[in-house]
Amino acid sequence: MPPVKKTAFTKGGSLSEKKPKAPQASREANLELSPPPPLTAFQLESVALFIHVFGALSLPRSIGEIYGLLFSTQDPLSLDDVQARLQLSRGSASEGLRWLRSLGAVNQVYLAGIRKEHFTAETSLRKLASGYLRDRIAPHLENGPSRLSGLESSIDLASPTAHFEKSRVGQIAGWYKFFGKALPLVKVLAGKF
Amino acid sequence: MPPVKKTAFTKGGSLSEKKPKAPQASREANLELSPPPPLTAFQLESVALFIHVFGALSLPRSIGEIYGLLFSTQDPLSLDDVQARLQLSRGSASEGLRWLRSLGAVNQVYLAGIRKEHFTAETSLRKLASGYLRDRIAPHLENGPSRLSGLESSIDLASPTAHFEKSRVGQIAGWYKFFGKALPLVKVLAGKF
DNA sequence: TAAAATATTCAAAATGTATTGAACATTTCT
DNA sequence: AGAAATGTTCAATACATTTTGAATATTTTA
Numbered sequence: 081m082p083p084v085k086k087t088a089f090t091k092g093g094s095l096s097e098k099k100p101k102a103p104q105a106s107r108e109a110n111l112e113l114s115p116p117p118p119l120t121a122f123q124l125e126s127v128a129l130f131i132h133v134f135g136a137l138s139l140p141r142s143i144g145e146i147y148g149l150l151f152s153t154q155d156p157l158s159l160d161d162v163q164a165r166l167q168l169s170r171g172s173a174s175e176g177l178r179w180l181r182s183l184g185a186v187n188q189v190y191l192a193g194i195r196k197e198h199f200t201a202e203t204s205l206r207k208l209a210s211g212y213l214r215d216r217i218a219p220h221l222e223n224g225p226s227r228l229s230g231l232e233s234s235i236d237l238a239s240p241t242a243h244f245e246k247s248r249v250g251q252i253a254g255w256y257k258f259f260g261k262a263l264p265l266v267k268v269l270a271g272k273f
Numbered sequence: 274m275p276p277v278k279k280t281a282f283t284k285g286g287s288l289s290e291k292k293p294k295a296p297q298a299s300r301e302a303n304l305e306l307s308p309p310p311p312l313t314a315f316q317l318e319s320v321a322l323f324i325h326v327f328g329a330l331s332l333p334r335s336i337g338e339i340y341g342l343l344f345s346t347q348d349p350l351s352l353d354d355v356q357a358r359l360q361l362s363r364g365s366a367s368e369g370l371r372w373l374r375s376l377g378a379v380n381q382v383y384l385a386g387i388r389k390e391h392f393t394a395e396t397s398l399r400k401l402a403s404g405y406l407r408d409r410i411a412p413h414l415e416n417g418p419s420r421l422s423g424l425e426s427s428i429d430l431a432s433p434t435a436h437f438e439k440s441r442v443g444q445i446a447g448w449y450k451f452f453g454k455a456l457p458l459v460k461v462l463a464g465k466f
Numbered sequence: 467t468a469a470a471a472t473a474t475t476c477a478a479a480a481t482g483t484a485t486t487g488a489a490c491a492t493t494t495c496t
Numbered sequence: 497a498g499a500a501a502t503g504t505t506c507a508a509t510a511c512a513t514t515t516t517g518a519a520t521a522t523t524t525t526a
Contacts, residue, residue: 132413140515234317262459353502363487
């Protein structure tokens with residue numbers, strides 16, 4: 081049975097401890113230990129929505145959470161911000177951000193005088209789509225030609241089904257052509273949104 | 274880290290307790306128990322290729338195997354044929370075929386005088402694409418509008434970020450429009466292959 | 467350079483999904 | 497109807513991915 085992902089975002093109860101944030105007194109400690117601002121209703125809705133969307137592509141929940149948080153937050157967030165607000169592990173936050181970055185779904189922002197890297201969500205559909213196509217679809221099409229010729233050369237020409245098999249190979253070749261045309265088209269179309 | 278599926282078709286070492294059951298007297302039984310014809314090179318290549326392709330969509334290996342076998346086989350195959358040739362369990366074969374059928378990727382064939390249902394692969398890209406879009410993509414877009422209005426109503430209008438949040442909602446609305454236009458276009462394009 | 471801050475890695479644990487196979491249900495045949 | 501053949505379901509198990517968090521690596525500051 082094909083995969084189906086759960087979608088509810090229900091980290092509800094877990095609120096941290098620690099005390100309110102005082103302005104930059106003891107270097108880092110205060111920053112690290114101040115409780116993260118709880119998510120707003122808009123952020124919660126947004127996170128839930130993107131868990132759903134990314135889930136439709138069979139991507140892990142943590143990636144949907146991270147993108148949803150950045151999407152719904154105006155200011156750039158650091159890895160620690162993301163980690164604390166979503167209550168993710170450091171590892172998940174790091175990997176998730178790295179993956180989103182490599183796809184181009186998240187932008188790195190350098191803030192003057194602040195060392196931590198900060199991130200914002202990329203919302204241009206063109207960039208999102210082409211990143212996804214580049215990283216997750218194109219790689220499967222690339223070795224297409226070699227696979228196709230492998231398939232073709234596996235045909236036993238003496239067999240009575242050789243003709244049938246050749247037609248199948250032709251079928252697949254047609255599919256590749258389709259993708260060769262459709263993918264660029266999608267990019268162009270996405271550019272308008 | 275995003276999902277990555279193994280792709281090698283390596284049932285080779287299945288040295289399990291495949292007892293070479295003694296040929297039975299019953300005429301029917303002979304059919305069932307006769308060892309399935311081993312896969313041809315073309316079929317093996319094909320199965321491997323479709324495990325890969327379906328894997329790119331995060332679909333289970335068994336589904337790729339089944340489609341690959343049917344794709345590379347001229348004659349219609351029954352559930353038992355599929356099960357025996359791929360060494361799948363009955364359950365997997367049944368569920369996999371059912372799923373492929375519901376998608377429209379596999380056609381049911383009724384053979385005169387033969388009771389078992391038989392199946393062939395559907396190779397029309399238009400049918401494959403629209404089945405996939407209908408079953409796996411469209412459902413996620415359907416509750417889009419309600420999600421969108423949920424998101425919109427979660428905006429705290431008093432907040433200083435309300436304007437930003439409204440623009441995000443607008444962004445998502447644009448994405449939905451894109452899909453509304455792109456999906457039909459894909460179907461049309463796929464019709465030519 | 468040493469210490470602090472930040473970021474990444476990775477083995478183990480937690481979670482989630484696919485597969486199996488025997489029980490159950492259904493249909494067809496005699 | 498009873499028997500045989502065929503098809504489906506589902507609880508248990510096997511397998512795979514994701515998450516965690518402590519250890520490690522890297523960069524920055526003083």
